[in-house]
Amino acid sequence: MNKKLIQWLNFLIIFGVNAILLSYPVTGLTITDDMGSEIVLAKPAQRVISLSPHLTELVFAIDQGEKLVGVMSFSNYPEAAKKIPRVGSHNTISYESIAQIQPDLILAWGSGNGSEAIHKLKTLGFSVYVSEPDKLEGVAATIRKLGILLGAKDKGENEANKFINRLSQLKENYSDKRKMSVFYQLSDNPIMTVSGRHLISDVIELCGGFNIFSKAIPKALKVSLESLVRSDPQVIIAGTKKENEEKWLSGWANRASMRAVKDKQVYFIDPDLLVRHGPRIIEGTEKMCNYLERSRKQENR
Secondary structure (H helix, E strand, C coil), rough: CHHHHHHHHHHHHHHHHHHHHHCCCCCCCCEEECCCCCEEECCCCEEEEEEEEHHHHHHCCCCCCEEEECCCCCCCCCCHHHHHHHHCCCCCCCHHHHHHHCEEEEEEEEEHHHHHHHHHHHHHCCCCCCCCCHHHHHHHHHHHHHHHCCHHHHHHHHHHHHHHHHHHHHHHHCCCCEEEEEEEEECCCEEEEEEECCHHHHHHHHCCCCEECCCCCEEEEEHHHHHHHHCCCCCEEEEEHHHHHHHHHHHHCCCCCCCHHHHCCCCCHHHCCCCCCCHHHHHHHHHHHHHHHHHHHHCCC
16 A cells, blocks of 8 residues: 555544544533533633622632633722723623623622623623522632633632631631621611521621521611611621721610620621632631630620
8 A cells, every 4th residue: 555545544534533523512611500500611711701809809719810801890809800801890781891802701690790680691692600609618619610610620629628628627616616696797878787598697607606687588688776686696797898997886886785785796807808709708707706706705704
């Protein structure tokens, strides 16, 4: 068999194999999000839009920040996130901007962005991963899934394991602590809090606390002063920035009959460490646990 004939046969074989492969759909990557929907990508995402600050932080946590081509206005951490083009604010999404960017993956926050916006993005043909963890372990699961979707599986596994290790240590330290009734203050005017369906409630429970509004139906809700005084929590954890602490504290000073106020058990935690369901929530959890432990020791005096 001459050389030219062998080369021709090899070409036919290669061509035939490629034709067979192209005749079958590419399976690629398949991940199930927190809403139970499957996200299928032919290959790891290279152009990613994040519609929530916590998802932006998670992408940077697995060293994939360079793949972000659009974020929301409040994506301010880490510092590099501030330089990424904006595609919306806390209550609006610029579908036109997203269409121009043409991402191959959009990361959305279920309760933050809302089902209507997410549905619209899907009907426009975009692949949308929806994040909505209600347990701290869910944050680690999101880290792993984003690692797979963005082609950084090993980094995702490593970061998720670090998170779980710190979480396990906290659970070990606080699992047998005496329960403390807790009110988490989400906002000041109106006074708002979270129910047992919110991730912050899981943080309270881990630290040996009991969310006094755990049985409420909405994840976030307004509360009346009467119901708050009636519940009379032992500890108040207020989620606000440093510059607002004095104002919020003066508001509580007018409710001196409440046990937490009378015993000076009102503490502050930067809301970014708890409201954002990103890697820094473990820092917020550590602060919460420390404050509840401080309150226990105060009661024992």
